[in-house]
Amino acid sequence: MRGLYADVIIDISHEAIDRTFQYAIPDDIAGRIQIGSQVNIPFGKGNNLRKGYVIGISDSTEYDESRIKSIDSLCEDGVAAPGRLLALAAWIKENYGSTMINAIQTVMPVKKTVKSVVVRYVVLSCEDVDTWEYRYMKKNARAKLRLLRELMVRPELPMTEATGTLNVSHQAVKAMEDEGVVRIVEDSRYRDVVSDAVRQQAFEAPDIELNSDQQRIVDDFVSDADQGIHRTYLLHGVTGSGKTEVYVRCIREVVRAGRQAIVLIPEIALTYQTLTYFSRYFGNRVTMVNSKLSSGEKYDQFERARKGDVDVVIGPRSALFTPFEKLGLIIIDEEHESSYKSDSPPKYHARETAIERARLEGASVILGSATPSVESYKRALAGEYRLWTMDSRVEGRAMAETSIVDLRDELHRGNRSIISDELANDIADRLSKREQIMLFINKRGYNSFVSCRSCGEAVKCPHCDVSMALHSGNNTQKGVLVCHYCGFRMPEPDKCPACGSKLIGGYGVGTEKVEQEVRRLFPEARTLRMDRDTTSKKNSHEQILESFGRGDADILIGTQMIVKGHDFSRVTLVGVLLADLTLFSGDYRAGERTFDLLTQAAGRAGRGDVPGKVVIQTYKPDNYAITAAASQDYRAFYDIEEAYRSLMRYPPEWNMMVIMGAGMDEEQLANIMDRMYSLIRGKYINAGHLSVIGPSEPAISKIKDVYRRVLYIKHRDYRMLVDVKDYVEEWLKENGENDVSVFFDLNPVNMY
Template sequence: MQELYADVIIDISHEAIDRAFQYVIPEKLVSQIRTGCQVNIPFGRGNTMRTGYVIGISDRTEYDRTKIKTIDSVCTEGIAAPGRLVALAGWIKENYGSTMINALQTVMPVKKTVRSVVVRYVALAVDETDEIEYKYMKRNARAKLRLLRTLKGENIIPMSKVTGELGVSSATVKAMQEEGVITVTEDSCYRKVTSDAVRKEAFMAPDIELNDIQMSIINEFQDDVDKDVHRTYLLHGVTGSGKTEVYVQCIRRVIEQGKQAIVLIPEIALTYQTIKYFTRYFGERVTVVNSRLSSGERYDQFERAKKGDVDVVIGPRSALFTPFERLGLIIIDEEHESSYKSDNPPKYHARETAIERARLEGASVILGSATPSVESYKKAMSGEFRLWTMDERVSDRKMADTSIVDLREELRRGNRSIISDELAEDITDRLSRHEQIMLFINKRGFNSFVSCRNCGEVVKCPHCDVSMTKHMASNGGKLVCHYCGYTVEEPSKCPSCGSRLIGGYGVGTEKVEQEINRMFPVARTLRMDKDTTSKKNSHEQILESFGRGDADILIGTQMIVKGHDFANVTLVGILLADLTLFDGDYRAGERTFDLLTQAAGRAGRGDVPGKVVIQTYKPDNYAIVAAANQDYRSFYETESAYRSFMRYPPEWNMLVIMAVGEDEEQLANTMDRMYSHIRGNHMNVRHLAVIGPAEPALAKVKDLYRKVLYIKHRDYQVLVDVKNCVEEWLRDDETREINSGINVFFDFNPMNMY
């Protein structure tokens, strides 16, 4: 039998993730060892027995066989969380394409140990203080006297209060220590990641009054939990139907079983509202994880989860890898969102990865959305997912009335403003009634692009094949590339022909804000986009301010339309519904329907009925009509027929192979050879479509050229085989030398076209 070798990471030390050690797999253990399993191995000069995790198995070694040690045994007790995450990394590597190290770095978000925060406390060390107090009074030792009297009342106080509020110096504290009057102790604590306003909400929630549909869903989930049945549920509920209340009750059932839950949200902007809501029911047993936290804050939250100090973790995609030991439930809110797909290799999707993690952990998954992804709804229709439907708002609240405004008619009447006459009248009406308004446009900045009216030249980024966007408030009136961040002054004349007939076209959030301030000077406005939310806690501050009523109108990009609940918002204006409709992307219709439906759902969530105004140049488009009618089923049927006819996911599966390099000619040669290699090795696979090589919509980004191959087939495993074939070809010594400097990435069923 051919000898096999295992790549082993010792004890999952975060600092050592990039370093694996190779061990011989003894014949007696071959059937037991697999990726992710925990093993006992001799390590170091003294062959000290250590535990480690297998991250790869091969029949080749680059080392002297006589110097390779042998695995001692397989750990018999249950695999700890790190081991299950290693197994998950192996699944990600296989199904999405990446190195094992990249996959490990994805599932182990904390790369190194961070020193804990140490808090010092001062306490009395004596029982009788009268004599000491008299001595301090006699010596006029005011600081010592002040500290002593405070400690007589409180017994123990933080050092921060001693040196701050009491104004006692460190030298004085040290002197009192030496006198034996006080003791100073240290204690480590976790860094705070939620605001005081959120923590005040703890345990303040009233009992949730559930309707019959909610109770039916929760009872079914409870029944499955009691029977130890784990599956994936799709909760399709219209906006305002009470999905979050269902989440809370399902989490309660899981916690009662001694298990833990992860709640994924699509946007950091939703963190404040979500954590505030869940804290009311789970108090200090809920925490948050996201990229805005410092490395120390992230480390603390993962440590709390690992030790069982929290029951619920909330956050975007990366929170999926929280190292819970007893994970019982993963909830993915707004599961249709493209942000759940990673932009960087490995380009995993949190939805499928969550389902795999749940399988490894013996947990359940709830996918929730008012506009489920076509992929998830198809699986629900086939019975692969259990479908729950909530088609009415809670408390018998009506869905908002919707009006579609044809912007072509506005132009014919001479209205060139971004605000239609109908929307302007509605804004005036809501302002007079002291009700709030949300205006959504999915484009930040002032102008979409700057071009010359004489020669038609568009000002592009010199490093990327993309037009630059004009910004005003954020950087003093400059052009910015949204891909690499390159910034330049707006030219006064055309760089190509020298004409002064150059200016900005299109519209973004900044220009909308300027127009609103011109038309409604008494209105108080807030803007929420990537430019205004770059600082820590800026999302929270803007939303808190709007929730308090400090502004009448909130203007923003898609981050304002996802999941927010403001009872006083009675009007939502969708200014350019077509912005996502013609993206040159097979998901453009779905993305448009999702955004419009979600935006419409922000209106009328309180006691006052709401209205939605959708402004568009394509009032008859199926996605816009279905969104206006809140008719998901109609949209799904039309969209599914289109996907089937065009052989797009989920009817077919798609693999995009993108190569990136500095040398355009070398890149073209590499992709031509790759195409020939795929064709040569898969020519007998029926219905395999290989399209390209082609230039993507963005042929150059950050001075790197890009080319893509599109591969389609019904069977996902066929595409995995193609990926494996390409990876093996890339590892070949001759290929590696020819392709030096070229990086290759894989993307299965992409959320955005290239």
């Protein structure tokens, strides 16, 4: 019989060993080893034991058999990556650029067994209970008597209750065990991550009758499922149109067929509301996964999924890699959100990765949004995705009334408050009616842009048609404006280049300042603030939202996390304080982000029986993203945005790749990035319309004494960019510097 050999990836995250090593499989583990098994292997000259993952098994080798080392042992405590997830890891490596081991670690969020939770119980084990009751009474053994009488009613009692509520010492329980009266038994259980408040609503779903739009979509999904058709659907439904109920009905069909579903949400803040909704239908067969869970809690949820103890897993991006054996459906709610793109290498996008996983699993994907990404909508129009639309709210509810306030007029009238006169009057009105209010500050990132308070224009790069970011100076120097796409720089101007006004400067304000202003204007109002500072602790999102939902506060003030998918029936007023903070964020997606956030914010008002109103405060009231959001007209926005992207050669009309280099030696980093630029230009000089821009400084050129430089590559064909990536990776293996790290980001969603 010929021997077996395993292709193993070493568990070291470094490009130098981003390759497989072949090892002989010992006979004693040959029957247990499989693709995805974690093994201990001797590595290097010293044969030090390292961990690795088996990604291939064969009965032949290209090497001298006498020189091939053998696997030392199988890691019994490791969670083996299923073969399909390993295939997904290989796809991530190829399409986004990373080491294979990093890709594997991405699809295996939990790699080690965590000690299970053990619960100890006291169990009644004697038959002559009356005899022992008499003995304890005679000996005045009151603690033992309390426990015995409780066990006569409840034959099994948690040890914590015996020693806590009943105040029986461990010694007394042990003595009763020695006397043969009780037994102490142990039972391991999963850590429960779902709160009692959610569990209490399990299987309490109201009997909802679908409207015609919802029923049409569910019927379409069921028809495809019955025919074994698996595809990607784009569900474009206005805010309040009932998309979540459609998700539930489609998942029901998948579960009835014996398969499971993953529901991705863009923010941890949405977990409580989403989990509550789905628990009403699926009870304890639904759970959640997110970064706020402990390693033990996360491990238990993946184990439950792997063993088929749950049917639905809800969570942000990493929940995509839940190890379901029979995955049937992946739902990505608010699919347009940039949070679905990974911030660290490999910089995968959950949308594309979900579609690839579904292909490997024979599953379907539903992308849902009131404001679909330009990329997804273009693919739907082209027929790559099946387009579903829902144009009206459930139960015939009207969309919120929208008012756009020109902050230039407020300034001319002498109002320098963050809150306009109209919004202040509306807040006072809602407070008098005991209705609730949400105030959203449209803020992201760390750099201000520079805009004119007189004409509303922001200072833009003359080469890239994006606003420039203000890098602050010191006490004696003014700031510098920088374009984060081509590196163009200019001093911070003293007056507006467009109209000559001196009312120009950096633009930015925080949630705390908003809260202070609200308290100054409305001292009687009860406020809650929801931002990164107030949601850093575990369960803080849930506690704030629960409190607001109960009516403990009149006004909820927050950043983007408060406008994404929340449903509060008593909210009748939403105020968007500074719409321009994303409109001029130095990013070609600025218009899309602004439209998305304003539309989502508008969708929070009037979801109950009382009509709602939205007040949008801006210095650019005529901007297409703002006017389209105010009228909830997605197609009007899409047509203008798609034309702009085409003209400027931005995704999705063109594809873009960022190559980021980082190192502590600025000169060495600059040298290798310049060589890389020349290499790409020389290799692809005849590749039609391939554009190479840079190297330039990113928004933050140095972090913790590490310098950073970026190259931008543009081309229509995504595969061309992957080819450039592969070529650069090969060149780096031969010519790269050990102390310069390089990573790739294809079609980035955030600025550099």
